[in-house]
Amino acid sequence: MKRLVPVIAAALCASALAACGAGERGAAAGPVDQAGVQKAKDLITQLQNRPTALPSTTPVGKPVPPGKxxxxxxxxxxxxxxxxxxxxxxxxxxxxxxxxxxxxxxxxxxxxxxxxxxxxxxxxxxxxxxxxxxxxxxxxxxxxxxxxxxxxxxxxxxxxxxxxxxxTPEQQRDTGRLMAAEIVADSGGKANSVYVNVPAFTNLSKLRGEFLAATKEFCAACGTGTLDIPLTALGNGTPQLIVGYLRAHPDVDYVALAIDSLASGVPAALKAAGLDQVKIVGQGGGAATSQAIKTGDQLASVPWPxxxxxxxxxxxxxxxxxxxxQLPSQLPRSWIVTKSNVAETDQTIDDIIPVVAGSDRMFQQLWGAAS
Incomplete structure (x- = not known):
């Protein structure tokens, strides 16, 4: 795990004129890449439908010993x-x-x-x-x-x-690509975004890289930047760091969150700072995220399975x-949730939103443990 950056350093970085971490800044310029925007829209259309099956349906086929x-x-x-x-x-x-x-x-x-x-x-x-x-x-x-x-x-x-x-990082890459597609499509190819990262969660590195690369693929003129959030700021200091960054970069109109839980308190902080025109896209999902999408406080999310x-x-x-x-390590395909299909997230398992509805019972059936 990377060495954590102190909160005060992150705060100073957020308020500086240059972006924290890799990326480019500046207003989207030049003609809109209509082909790129259409490619982003096509990807979203393809992945708005919820997956209905697990990647593998091969049963264990043997009695499971108890007491483990x-x-x-x-x-x-x-x-x-x-x-x-x-x-x-x-x-x-x-x-x-x-x-x-x-x-x-x-x-x-x-x-x-x-x-x-x-x-x-x-x-x-x-x-x-x-x-x-x-x-x-x-x-x-x-x-x-x-x-x-x-x-x-x-x-x-x-x-x-x-x-x-x-x-694995490779299994997370499509999530970053889909987040980028939503921002490019929603902006009509004129987005300026900041990716809010948590460096301590090193597994998210591919997601961040894919988000930045896909944004440029769909929209070469779109601006991108990165804001790093230290682990010590989770749950308390994140809204202030994001607001500080946005004040220093007034051209930014989209915030992409490495984890949806980073959004806690952010919509209210944006409104208080007069930045409520900024739209939020994240990944991970959850009841709070679904409610934010329903109320318009968040544009979209890619629920993690x-x-x-x-x-x-x-x-x-x-x-x-x-x-x-053993089955190969694999996960259901990505699924994006927006206001048009957020009602589908009302079905939960232990208050967690499954990507495949009823996936817990599907696994139990594979084990011969369904009742």
């Missing part, structure tokens, strides 16, 4: 607090026990969590966005314990102690302990 234990290491983002409940309910369907381990996101806290997993001698561990350098020294003990290691949303590849990797991500991780554990063939 799975340890889950969460992350500091608001969304991560819901995953433990989802996994706990699914583990119960299997006759298993899930133990949630919370951290503050620091390497020291994460190392303590892996030490706990080693002491627990858990049958499996699922963890979110943690670099392998943090827990490398525990891998020999975890392997000796027979702990199946599931890495979710990190930059590390499967192998060398990581038994299954899901929500959280349920499908973590249940695919649990599915890999089920296949491991039963000796069934």
């Amino acid at each position: 234990t799975v340890d889950f290491i969460s992350c500091p983002a608001a969304e991560c607090n819901q995953f433990a409940g989802l996994l706990t309910d699914s583990a119960k369907k299997l006759g298993w026990t899930l133990k949630a381990i919370n951290t503050d996101g620091s390497p020291g806290s994460q190392q303590q969590a892996f030490a706990q997993i080693a002491r627990d001698r858990a049958d499996a561990a699922i963890y979110v966005g943690i670099d392998r350098t943090v827990y490398e020294r525990y891998l020999p003990e975890l392997k000796a314990n027979g702990t199946w290691m599931v890495s979710a949303c990190s930059t590390d590849e499967q192998g060398n102690g990581i038994d299954f990797a899901i929500c 959280y349920i499908e991500t973590y249940l695919a991780g649990l599915d890999s554990v089920v296949r491991h302990v039963t000796g069934a063939p």
Whole structure:
């Protein structure tokens, strides 16, 4: 995990005249690339329909032994607090026990969590966005314990102690592309956007890169910039940093969020600063995001398949302990939510919006655990 930037440094950067991080500034200039705008619109039209099936429907086909234990290491983002409940309910369907381990996101806290997993001698561990350098020294003990290691949303590849990797940077790239398409299409090829990034979540690097590249692909004249938010500002200082950036860059009319939870308090802060013409696009989803889209406080979101991500991780554990063939790491295709289809997000699972409606039951059917 990258070294965190102090909040005060980020605040100074946000109020400076130059953008924080990579990107270009300046008003969109030159003729509108109508072909690029149409390409962006076509992509949105293609992905507005919600996926209806999981990538694989291959059942386990073997009895699942009861009594297994799975340890889950969460992350500091608001969304991560819901995953433990989802996994706990699914583990119960299997006759298993899930133990949630919370951290503050620091390497020291994460190392303590892996030490706990080693002491627990858990049958499996699922963890979110943690670099392998943090827990490398525990891998020999975890392997000796027979702990199946599931890495979710990190930059590390499967192998060398990581038994299954899901929500990889490559799997996130289409999300950034779709966010860019929405902004270009909505602006008619005249957007100036800032991508609000969280460098501590290194798994989002591909998403950011794809957003910036796709914006230029669809609209070469569109301005882009990056604002980095430190982990310590999550949940409190983010609105002020975004407003500070926008005041320093008055040409910016779109904010692209690396995680939708960054939007908490932002619409109100924009209105208070007289910047309510700025539109927000994000990724991740959730009840608060859906409500913001319904009220017009957010333009669009690309819901991340959280349920499908973590249940695919649990599915890999089920296949491991039963000796069934592993499925390839894959996720449902991307899906964009706007005001026209936001009503579809009202159906939730443990207060989490699935990309594939009923995906939890679909996984349970694969395991032979549906009731």
